[in-house]
Amino acid sequence: MSGHEDVFYEIYQEVHSRGQEEIFYKQLEKMKYQDKHKHKSIKDHWEYAYGKISEAHQMNESFLKNQDIK
Numbered sequence: 001m002s003g004h005e006d007v008f009y010e011i012y013q014e015v016h017s018r019g020q021e022e023i024f025y026k027q028l029e030k031m032k033y034q035d036k037h038k039h040k041s042i043k044d045h046w047e048y049a050y051g052k053i054s055e056a057h058q059m060n061e062s063f064l065k066n067q068d069i070k
C-alpha cells in the first residue's frame with residue numbers, strides 16, 4: 001500500500017470501529033461547499049473530516065466522564 005492508501009484505510013477503519021460513519025460522511029459532504037476546502041486533495045479532506053469528528057468525539061467523552069464524577 002502507498003502512503004495515501006494507508007491513510008484512507010486507517011481513517012476508514014477507525015471511523016467504522018467507532019460507529020461514526022454517518023457523521024464522517026456528513027462532514028465530508030459539508031466540506032464540498034466550503035471555499036476553504038476547494039483546492040485540497042481528497043486525502044486532506046479525509047484527514048480534516050476525521051480530525052473534526054475525533055475532536056467532537058473526545059469532547060463528548062470528556063463531558064460524559066465529568067458527568068459521572070458529579
